[in-house]
Amino acid sequence: MKVCIYGAGAVGGHLAARLIAKGDAEISVVARGAHLAAIRDRGLFLETGGEVIGGKPAAATDDPAELPPQDLVVLTLKAPALPGIARPLKALLAPSAAALFFTNGIPWWWRYGIDDGGSLPLLDPEGLLWRELGPECVLGGVVYSSNALKEPGVVTHFASNKWIIGDPTGDRSPRGEAASELLEAAGLNAPVSEDIRRDMWEKLFRNVGGNPLSALTRIPTSDWGTAPGIGEVSRGMIAETVEVARALGWDLGEETDIDAIANPAPGRTGGRSSMLQDVEAGRPMEVEAIVGQVQAFAREAGVATPTIDVILPLMRGLDAAIRSRREG
Structure with missing residues (x-):
């Protein structure tokens, strides 16, 4: 079985290292820069539970066209990067192969199998993913795993x-x-899961309450006690997202402890959200997948989102500034 991990950074690198160590499939990785060079030279390794596992993949490249057709492609790229790889991803898939998307927030294929309303413009602006790749090959994924790239070729779990x-x-x-x-x-x-969208809502409640505010304040969620008031803003964003989910048919209110999510335990290991890591590294953030599409769904359903309506423009502005610096 040929398996490609497309985007073998912190999360994808964790997955790839375990699969390489197990040796049940022929593993290829798509990575870039110094990380790719280290994987080619030494291999890809994961530090977890006091041990180091991994090894060299069958192939490591920054050009998926160099790889043979794959039986499974696992994507751990951030949502903003996905439309740009629609065509190379389609070419990488063997007939009847699956593309497994482990992404945060609402995915571009959300409407597939529900109302066939096509792709979501905030996440697939030109419809490239829907048209060039097609949702029929998709498997959805939700990850709960805290990782960081310790150094090129080495991921810490x-x-x-x-x-x-x-x-x-x-x-x-x-x-x-x-x-x-x-x-x-x-x-x-x-x-x-028999309802992957439900699982996505459950993860999104945590992401929407933590990611944007940690990015704006530069304070890890585990240290929010040092800045009173952040938790209340977080609570508002989570509560509004719960209402949006309810309006769309996923009523998770009674089983969601909003206060616990909005006020995480102090000193928790791995408390640096993905958006905080992105903003510190000067990378574009998943603003639309985690916040923007929630607001868009709210507008469709007639749900008020006063807290999200304040935070979203700030996040879009911060993301635009990051992109401008990268392009400049």
Whole structure:
């Protein structure tokens, strides 16, 4: 079985290192820069639970066109990067192969199997993913795993190890089962979900309450006690997102402890959100997937989002400034 990890950074590198160490499949990785050079030279390794695992992949490249057709492609790229790889990703997939997207927030394929309304403009502005790749090959994924790139070629795993997989149709498809079995065998907790969108809402409640505010303030969620008031803003964003989910048919209010999410335990290991890591590194953020699309759904459903309406323009402005500096 040929498997490609497309975007082998912190999260993708964790996954790739475990699969390489297990040796049940021919693993290729798509990476870039110094990280790619280190993988080619020494291999890709994961520090976890007091041990180091990994090894050299079958191939490591920054050009997916160099790879043969793959039976499974696992994507751990951030949402803003996905439209630009629609065509090379399609060419990388063998017939009947699956593209498993482990991304934060609302995914571009959300409407597939629900109302067939096409791609979401905030996440796939020109419809490239919907048109060039097509949602039929998609498996959805939700990750609970805290990781960081310690140095080129080495990923450190801090906490959590859950990788939920689900078909957008809600079926327990053979390709979803096969992906789950592959990851489980490599030491990853990878259950198959019959409602992957529900799992995405549950993760989004945490992301929407933590990521934007940590990026704006530069304070890790685990240190919010040093700045009273952040938790209250977080609570508003989470509560509004819960109402949006309810309006769209996923009523998770009674089982969601909003106060606990908005006020994380102090000193928690791995408390630096992905958006905080992105803004510190000068990388574009997943603003639309985590916040913008929630507001868009709210507008469609007639749900008021006063807190999100304040935070979203600030996040878009910060993201625009980061992109301008990168382009300049």
